Amino acid sequence: MTNNVYIEQKKNKVAIEFFEVCKKFNKIYTLNNINLSIFSGKVIVICGPSGSGKSTLVRLINRLEKFDSGEIFVYGKPISNLKGNNLRKLRMNIGFVFQKFNLYSNLNVLNNVALSLIQIQNWKKEKAYQYAIEKLKEVGISNKTHSYPHELSGGQQQRVAIARVLASNAKIIIFDEPTSALDPEMISEVMIVIKNLSYHKITMIVVTHEIQFARKIADQVVFLSSGKILEQSDPENFFSNPKHPRVKKFLKKILFPLK
Numbered sequence: 227m228t229n230n231v232y233i234e235q236k237k238n239k240v241a242i243e244f245f246e247v248c249k250k251f252n253k254i255y256t257l258n259n260i261n262l263s264i265f266s267g268k269v270i271v272i273c274g275p276s277g278s279g280k281s282t283l284v285r286l287i288n289r290l291e292k293f294d295s296g297e298i299f300v301y302g303k304p305i306s307n308l309k310g311n312n313l314r315k316l317r318m319n320i321g322f323v324f325q326k327f328n329l330y331s332n333l334n335v336l337n338n339v340a341l342s343l344i345q346i347q348n349w350k351k352e353k354a355y356q357y358a359i360e361k362l363k364e365v366g367i368s369n370k371t372h373s374y375p376h377e378l379s380g381g382q383q384q385r386v387a388i389a390r391v392l393a394s395n396a397k398i399i400i401f402d403e404p405t406s407a408l409d410p411e412m413i414s415e416v417m418i419v420i421k422n423l424s425y426h427k428i429t430m431i432v433v434t435h436e437i438q439f440a441r442k443i444a445d446q447v448v449f450l451s452s453g454k455i456l457e458q459s460d461p462e463n464f465f466s467n468p469k470h471p472r473v474k475k476f477l478k479k480i481l482f483p484l485k
């Protein structure tokens with residue numbers, strides 16, 4: 227295979243590539259020399275201790291934060307210098323689901339999901355609402371279209387947030403601890419919705435501590451500690467046969483917190 231063919235093939239398969247990425251806050255490395263390939267249509271789970279840099283890593287992908295050196299390629303294109311329209315385009319391709327839902331409290335469920343279609347993509351209202359209802363059905367919450375966020379449970383709000391991202395037709399979805407603000411009983415309903423998305427060939431990056439969930443949905447698991455990737459492998463190896471002592475310690479603590 228010639229080098230060019232290899233590069234072309236890799237470009238098609240890799241949705242996101244980190245190349246020697248470093249990020250500092252107040253002169254301290256939060257991310258230190260991150261090299262990582264995230265393959266198109268796959269689910270990558272990122273875990274690691276609190277403060278290890280997980281949120282920072284995912285926030286770099288749609289430039290919610292800037293990095294100091296290295297490069298991130300999204301579908302083969304470098305993102306470090308994107309501005310204006312090009313930066314907006316990047317963000318339109320990448321949906322973000324936050325721990326705290328971030329719904330607009332003054333809008334009902336339907337408008338939360340349809341807003342960007344109407345205001346940014348200039349869809350006619352009727353078409354946008356129809357599409358929003360379709361997406362609300364996909365996450366099992368189309369019976370709440372006229373409710374406001376404060377009238378919904380945490381799990382329901384998170385499902386609306388997921389419907390909103392789906393409506394944007396993002397090719398990549400980032401979830402930053404999507405279940406950690408939820409009551410235990412609500413966690414599984416959101417996890418089922420995310421698991422179902424994994425059949426849709428959307429590239430997903432999921433920061434989570436839910437080990438059983440990670441095991442079920444991940445194609446690849448990455449462990450971060452103090453801003454460095456200490457281990458990355460398939461879920462079976464990662465959870466059953468971790469190599470790095472720090473990963474072993476972390477998993478033991480999560481699986482047997484009282485020991």
Ligand SMILES: Nc1ncnc2c1ncn2[C@@H]1O[C@H](COP(=O)(O)OP(=O)(O)OP(=O)(O)O)[C@@H](O)[C@H]1O
Pocket residue numbers: 251252256274275276277278279280281282283
């Ligand atoms: N805006 C900021 N200004 C200064 N320091 C920051 C900022 N954002 C993050 N940090 C620091 O970077 C480090 C990594 O933070 P980050 O939020 O990425 O960790 P995390 O792995 O997501 O943690 P958690 O599991 O608690 O969410 C922490 O030491 C944090 O204090």
Ligand SMILES: [Mg+2]
Pocket residue numbers: 280281282402
């Ligand atoms: Mg975080």
